[in-house]
């Protein structure tokens with residue numbers, strides 16, 4: 001598959017993850033709980049599939065664009081760290097609803113950092 005296809009897969013995953021995170025955070029900000037969230041299954045499934053697509057698209061892109069020839073580039077480790085942090089944010093609105101507003105601010109910042117790292121490849 002061409003890098004362009006993997007790019008679309010990567011971006012689709014990013015959209016799914018951040019959309020779900022926003023939904024979960026807003027639900028918690030509005031005083032909602034795990035039990036009162038009628039869309040919980042939908043959001044957690046979208047989140048999980050999105051996280052998987054980010055990895056599939058990211059590593060597929062690296063491979064298809066020939067960027068893995070000398071092993072994993074340094075900047076991809078940082079992106080993996082961001083991926084894990086974004087994945088961990090899933091539980092926060094449910095476990096610590098008082099931090100949901102923080103999640104609302106931190107999530108897009110992590111997204112921008114991920115985009116910047118991919119463009120600038122600083123290490």
Ligand code: HEM
Pocket residue numbers: 010014054055057058059061062076079080082083086110111112114115118119
């Ligand atoms: C939540 C985590 C992540 C976010 C938000 C994210 C975001 C992005 C965005 C927005 C771009 C497009 C940059 C541009 O072309 O302007 C991009 C590119 C890319 N990302 Fe990610 N990414 C994440 C995780 C990962 C992971 C885990 C990998 C795996 C290695 C990865 C590999 C790549 C690659 C290879 C590119 C293309 C770089 C290039 O054009 O040379 N990303 N990412």
